[in-house]
Amino acid sequence: MVTATGMAILLLAALAILAPSAWGLDRAEFPPGFLFGAATSAYQVEGAYLEDGKGRNNWDVFTHTHSGNILDGRNGDVAADHYHRYMEDVDIMHKLGVSSYRFSISWARILPSGRLGGVNPAGIAFYNRLIAALLQNGIEPFVTLHHFDLPQELETRYGSWLGAGIREEFDYYADVCFQAFGDRVKLWTTFNEPNLFIKHAYMLGRYPPNHCSPPFGNCNSGNSQREPYVAAHNIIMSHAAAVHNYNKNYKVKQGGSIGIIIAMKFYEPLRNTTEDILAAQRAMSFEIHWFLDPIFFGEYPKEMREMLSPNLPEFTPVEKRLLQNKVDLIGINHYTTIYAKDCIYSPCNLKTYEGNALVFATGERDGVQIGKSTALAGFYDVPEGMEKILEYVNKRYGNTPIYITENGYSQHSSNNMEDTMNDIDRVNYLRGYLSSISSALRRGANVRGYFVWSLMDNFEWLFGFTVKFGLYHVDLATQKRTPRMSAGWYRDFLTGSRPVDKVQDLRADS
Numbered sequence: 001m002v003t004a005t006g007m008a009i010l011l012l013a014a015l016a017i018l019a020p021s022a023w024g025l026d027r028a029e030f031p032p033g034f035l036f037g038a039a040t041s042a043y044q045v046e047g048a049y050l051e052d053g054k055g056r057n058n059w060d061v062f063t064h065t066h067s068g069n070i071l072d073g074r075n076g077d078v079a080a081d082h083y084h085r086y087m088e089d090v091d092i093m094h095k096l097g098v099s100s101y102r103f104s105i106s107w108a109r110i111l112p113s114g115r116l117g118g119v120n121p122a123g124i125a126f127y128n129r130l131i132a133a134l135l136q137n138g139i140e141p142f143v144t145l146h147h148f149d150l151p152q153e154l155e156t157r158y159g160s161w162l163g164a165g166i167r168e169e170f171d172y173y174a175d176v177c178f179q180a181f182g183d184r185v186k187l188w189t190t191f192n193e194p195n196l197f198i199k200h201a202y203m204l205g206r207y208p209p210n211h212c213s214p215p216f217g218n219c220n221s222g223n224s225q226r227e228p229y230v231a232a233h234n235i236i237m238s239h240a241a242a243v244h245n246y247n248k249n250y251k252v253k254q255g256g257s258i259g260i261i262i263a264m265k266f267y268e269p270l271r272n273t274t275e276d277i278l279a280a281q282r283a284m285s286f287e288i289h290w291f292l293d294p295i296f297f298g299e300y301p302k303e304m305r306e307m308l309s310p311n312l313p314e315f316t317p318v319e320k321r322l323l324q325n326k327v328d329l330i331g332i333n334h335y336t337t338i339y340a341k342d343c344i345y346s347p348c349n350l351k352t353y354e355g356n357a358l359v360f361a362t363g364e365r366d367g368v369q370i371g372k373s374t375a376l377a378g379f380y381d382v383p384e385g386m387e388k389i390l391e392y393v394n395k396r397y398g399n400t401p402i403y404i405t406e407n408g409y410s411q412h413s414s415n416n417m418e419d420t421m422n423d424i425d426r427v428n429y430l431r432g433y434l435s436s437i438s439s440a441l442r443r444g445a446n447v448r449g450y451f452v453w454s455l456m457d458n459f460e461w462l463f464g465f466t467v468k469f470g471l472y473h474v475d476l477a478t479q480k481r482t483p484r485m486s487a488g489w490y491r492d493f494l495t496g497s498r499p500v501d502k503v504q505d506l507r508a509d510s
């Protein structure tokens, strides 16, 4: 039953879609080899939580023991059941017309208890089936090795990333993956958003292993002033070890590329003052340079050294040598731009994500929002930030090829199916950000691909299933995938076709 309002919205949207050029965006603006895809991650979509020999991972254990910390109390035991429905999911990707699929490998599926426990052949077999299905459909696999989840055994043994022993574990895991899949996987990334999950895990105490200390929070253990930097150091060196191994033993034979994915907001000064301009620079430094400066220049940024010493580790000569292995690509997860306010010269709440940089981030200036709100607090629709971040990263890191590995729009879960499916705000968001990439390309940005987060609704970490990022709606009870208006829009953009076909044609069973 479609109401009159619903019809009007559909009609308006259809009219808008009928004239893609009027929307200022055409696929022809992007180079022929530019990858367009959609992204997911293992824990968020796979489900099948102890199936076929998979070990428990840190998120399995955390969501089971701390369900009260998840907004709806749910977990990823079933998630979008991608483990069983991957053929259907490859089919909907094919219908969308994407040229690539970004997914992550579940470490605990491959090595249920880490390096000492042995490889699980059924885990290898699952990803072989997925990769084969993608390649048969002309879809290039874009693989992330670590996207937040790791075997619980390693969390218990090392506190995940706090013990240096984790470096050898990651190196081994990466090697198993290069060996098993590298003949077909040509695009690798070691870590997804280490700069973000470390802060949630070791500074704010929200993600496993839930470490923190005042003023950030009161956890059972942790040290918010020191542990984030120890964990980051181990991740940077784990990354470097995997890149070294790939470059030395696989790259020539397999012909692939490797890099790392960093979460990047773009920070604008709240006021046009020296203090806030420096605050914005500091926020960028603590967010981006924290990882990319060591990876590109072998050193932490000087702002971090000045503010954090002696809590910031030093790179030993041996570590610096390992860091000389260069990455081929930078993955950027970009969703929003936000204002940075100085907290050195004026007091503010420092128990926040940017608190360690003595910066307070806000989406408002004089009561006016920087962009339209989305379902996630602090995530605003500011398309021009995309062009700015591309220019910023290209300039600082020697024009290294960039992939936008995540960009997308969150909506609240709703029982109103019309609101849920007619996601015109997501269409506007994606169109705006893609136009911004197109504009960056015209100005010479070295950007090679773009992935919408996400292909389908999934388990959104602490938000559980309360926010929806999918081009496809997933019914939690039936697991039925249904294309939203945005899926139709993306398909029309990718295929350059006029939307004579209805969104219904994007269903897996049609």
Ligand SMILES: *[C@@H]1O[C@H](CO)[C@@H](O)[C@H](O)[C@H]1NC(C)=O
Pocket (backbone or CB within 6 Å): 272
């Ligand atoms: C900021 O202030 C400087 C100096 O007063 C001025 O030249 C500049 O145009 C201002 N910039 C913005 C964005 O307002």
